[in-house]
Every structure is written in C-alpha cells, then in structure tokens.
Amino acid sequence: MKKYVICGVSNRALQMFIGPLLNEFSKENEIVGLLDSDPLRFTVCKNQFPQLELVPTFSPEQFEAMIDDTKPDYVIIAGRDDTHIDYILRSLHKGINVITEKPMVTNAADAYKVMQAEAKSEGKVIVTFNYRYSPFHRKIKEMILEGKIGRVTSVDLNWYIDTFHGASYFRRWNRDRELSGGLSVHKSTHHFDLVNWWLDQKPEEVFAFGQLNYYGPDGEMNPRKENNRHCGTCEVKSDCTYYTRWNPRSGASTVRDDHLMAGVFEKIPYTDYRPDACIFDEEIDIEDTYVATVRYDGGSLLSYSINFSAPYEGYRLAINGTKGRIETTEYHEPSRIPFAYPEQTIDYYPLFGGKETIELVKNPGGHGGGDPILLEDIFLGPDPLRPYEIQAGAEAGAYSIAVGEAVWRSVKEKKSIHIETLLKQQKTHV
Known part of the structure; x- marks a missing residue:
C-alpha cells in the first residue's frame, strides 16, 4: 500500500487527486495526511469525503512532523504556486517522491534548485502536465x-x-x-x-x-477607477461588462470559477482568500x-x-x-x-x-x-x-x-x- 500526503487542500487537490485516490485507485493507495494553512479547507474536504474523517491534519509549520508521523511514499503538492518550492525541496531532502501541480515552482532559479536536489535524492519529481x-x-x-x-x-x-x-x-x-x-x-x-x-x-x-x-486600472471596460473593490460588494458591478457577461441579474448563472467548487465560497469563505477581487485594481x-x-x-x-x-x-x-x-x-x-x-x-x-x-x-x-x-x-x-x-x-x-x-x-x-x-x-x- 502506497501512502500519500496532500500539501494544499485546494479544489484542484480535491477533484484531481483526493477523489480519484479514494475511489478509482484506493486498492493500492491511501491518503495518510492533509496539510494546509486554512483549517476551513479541512472541513470542506472531510465533508465531501467522509472517508478522510480520521486522517490527521497539519499546518505548514508541521510539515516535518507530518512526514515523521505518517511516513509517506509520495507528497502531492497542489497549493498556491509559491508554496511548491519549500515542500518539494524538503520532500526530496528526505528521499520522498513528489507529485506536483504545474507550474512546478514560480521561477527558473528555484526550478534549478529542484533539479539539483532531485539529482542528490532517492526521491523523484512528477509534474502533472495533463x-x-x-x-x-x-x-x-x-x-x-x-x-x-x-x-x-x-x-x-x-x-x-x-x-x-x-x-x-x-x-x-x-x-x-x-x-x-x-x-x-x-x-x-x-x-x-x-x-x-x-x-x-x-x-x-x-x-x-x-x-x-x-x-488593471487603465482597462477600457473599468466602470470607475477605484481600488480594493470586490464583486460581492461592488457598487458599480452592474456597469462592469466582465461581471454582467457571466452574472445575469436573475442570478440564474451556473458558471463558476474554474478553480473553485460551485457554491463553496458562498457558504464557507476561506481564510484570507477572496476570488472576487476587482480585475481593475492598481495592484x-x-x-x-x-x-x-x-x-x-x-x-x-x-x-x-x-x-x-x-x-x-x-x-x-x-x-x-x-x-x-x-x-x-x-x-x-x-x-x-x-x-x-x-x-x-x-x-x-x-x-x-x-x-x-x-x-x-x-x-x-x-x-x-x-x-x-x-x-x-x-x-x-x-x-x-x-x-x-x-x-x-x-x-x-x-x-x-x-x-x-x-x-x-x-x-x-x-x-x-x-x-x-x-x-x-x-x-x-x-
């Protein structure tokens, strides 16, 4: 039985890795640990997959403890892009295989570090270029x-x-x-x-x-130059062509963000994560x-x-x-x-x-x-x-x-x- 831990309990992790591991590939594989900075993601995950109710959860600071406690064969990395490098290097240092979402890391210098670390490790890296x-x-x-x-x-x-x-x-x-x-x-x-x-x-x-x-602020469709807006509370969203194209006034749209489960954000606002920031912000x-x-x-x-x-x-x-x-x-x-x-x-x-x-x-x-x-x-x-x-x-x-x-x-x-x-x-x- 191969053991896996998940670093980053994102929607991609839920749909691409956790679901298939628990269903199609459960005969020879098991999930033994979940890691994320937001405990609310564990709640969403375990509500969707009750089979994971007893699987231990960890914060990013507990990565070493997770590895020591669960002794995984593979670390699956599916969190925000900038978090990948730390988990990849620490996994390879311990000789553990890595399965990571693309992009593997966010810059070429870190990519070179991964190649160097892999060359010295018993672990190998798989990048999921589907x-x-x-x-x-x-x-x-x-x-x-x-x-x-x-x-x-x-x-x-x-x-x-x-x-x-x-x-x-x-x-x-x-x-x-x-x-x-x-x-x-x-x-x-x-x-x-x-x-x-x-x-x-x-x-x-x-x-x-x-x-x-x-x-950005100079976009031709920007209804008003103003920073720190969010679609959920914006006063001028009815004048925003991008918003009204996909969000009819009836509220009947079934289109959702490609990277979120339909309805999850409306029910459980993830900590420090709002997927409705204004597309015309200066930042x-x-x-x-x-x-x-x-x-x-x-x-x-x-x-x-x-x-x-x-x-x-x-x-x-x-x-x-x-x-x-x-x-x-x-x-x-x-x-x-x-x-x-x-x-x-x-x-x-x-x-x-x-x-x-x-x-x-x-x-x-x-x-x-x-x-x-x-x-x-x-x-x-x-x-x-x-x-x-x-x-x-x-x-x-x-x-x-x-x-x-x-x-x-x-x-x-x-x-x-x-x-x-x-x-x-x-x-x-x-």
Whole structure:
C-alpha cells in the first residue's frame, strides 16, 4: 500500500487527486495526511469525503512532523504556486517522491534548485502536465515520431483564454507575480511544456513582447477607477461588462470559477482568500497579452501568443516540417462559446500530395480527456504499451518555467533571454 500526503487542500487537490485516490485507485493507495494553512479547507474536504474523517491534519509549520508521523511514499503538492518550492525541496531532502501541480515552482532559479536536489535524492519529481495526455496531443506526438512531417522547422501556437476564465486570474492571487510567476509561468508553462515535449528539444533563447491591455486600472471596460473593490460588494458591478457577461441579474448563472467548487465560497469563505477581487485594481502587476519567439537547440523555432480576454476559449496550432505540416484548432469550454464551431480534427498536409484529415475518439475527463490517463500513469505506473515517454519530471518542469520567466523578463528588459543563464542565476526580483 502506497501512502500519500496532500500539501494544499485546494479544489484542484480535491477533484484531481483526493477523489480519484479514494475511489478509482484506493486498492493500492491511501491518503495518510492533509496539510494546509486554512483549517476551513479541512472541513470542506472531510465533508465531501467522509472517508478522510480520521486522517490527521497539519499546518505548514508541521510539515516535518507530518512526514515523521505518517511516513509517506509520495507528497502531492497542489497549493498556491509559491508554496511548491519549500515542500518539494524538503520532500526530496528526505528521499520522498513528489507529485506536483504545474507550474512546478514560480521561477527558473528555484526550478534549478529542484533539479539539483532531485539529482542528490532517492526521491523523484512528477509534474502533472495533463495537456500532454489529450488524445489530440498524443496523436501529434506520434505523427512527429513517425516522421510524417520530417524535421520540425517551426511551430505556430496561438492560445485564447475567454473573458470568464481570463478574468478569473485577475480576481485572485495569480495577479501577483511573486505568488504565481505571472501568467507566462502559471498558465503558459502548460503550452511551453507541450511544445518542448513534441519537439524533444531544449529551448535556448526567448524574445517577447507583452502588455496589460484589458485588466488593471487603465482597462477600457473599468466602470470607475477605484481600488480594493470586490464583486460581492461592488457598487458599480452592474456597469462592469466582465461581471454582467457571466452574472445575469436573475442570478440564474451556473458558471463558476474554474478553480473553485460551485457554491463553496458562498457558504464557507476561506481564510484570507477572496476570488472576487476587482480585475481593475492598481495592484495587478502582470501582463494579459504576450507574443514570443523561442529558439530551440535542435533548430526549431516557436512563434507563440496568448490573450487572456478573448471572445472564446481555445487554440490554433500549426507545426511545419521538412516533409509536411500539421494543423489543428480546438474550441474549449463549449458551454461558453456563443456560436457554432467545428469539432476538432488534425489536418496533415504532406509537402507534396493531398491533405489528410484525422478524426479521433475523445476521452471523457478534464483537460480534453487528459486527466484520467495522467492519473493512471501516476497511480498505476506508466502504460507499458505506450512506445514513448510522456510523464514529465523535474527537468521538463524546469524548462517550461524557464521559458515562461524568460518571456516576462524579455518584456521588462527589452532584450532576448538565454535559458541556461536564467536557470542557473540566483533569484532576483524585477
């Protein structure tokens, strides 16, 4: 029986790890400890999962005691991004395996520390990059490995986050770069890891532009310049287009924050956590729009963009190679798309020949069906029939973070950023 402790009893921990461990994977796995800074989260967790009633709970200051008392085989880390580094390093120091949500940490210097610590430890790090496991993303990986497009020369990836999801990052702690690394780390590491994995190359250099276009005090939709507002008590929310788009006056909306259980905040306000801060506050210190170019050590180039206030959610991808091209477009969160859209397919264009359209069976589950397969790999071991590596470790986590940090540093410093230099430098604050 493998034993797990959970550091950070977030909604992600509840839905992604605790629920599956107690249900689908309980035969050979058990949860032996919960750690969080807010006791109210233990209440929510144990109300939802009564099986955990007798499982001991710990505060962050009791991490060592938790490890000594429960002797876990794995530490699962699913709390706020800036808390990851401490739990990862302390777990590795004790030779314990780590399963961490992305981003692994919030900056490249800490990512380098994790790689160094893992090299000296009996424990290993798994980063839960679930986008790798989508059937479309696995198929693209397989097509590249089969040589369908030859040597990859360039990738064009344009990502769109809609006005509901995008605004949610600016209502919470994600809007503070010290806590999240900024959205080029917190969110875009998903995308950078996907490209790194497809290419099987290491990023070398990044140049980027970025701006705060939609949120912050100068956002064009700001109904009134005033700090420290919250949607729940705001006097001008009826004049806020972002609020009224997703919160009709009837109160009948069923849309909830992607990172909260529906209704939990209204019933139990977590300590020091309000997910309804104003998206137009002056304290916002991150960007909401990026364009970036990445050069890889194998010669490939990435052209990337992301917009956190788009009319719909999804992405457009093209991968060019010496023998052909792959294209696909995904429309995500269909319940929030106000127009007809096509089902996702993969289009393959050989350099000389006819187009081929590939349709795939979609898996149930979150992140395009990736979550359930990721969990199988974590709790049952990697699929022995899969002919390529897919599970991400500390190095993959580190290079995705390094690209994300290089993006915002390039924006601030107005120059290209070299990845290896960034990974090995001491942490500084800009």
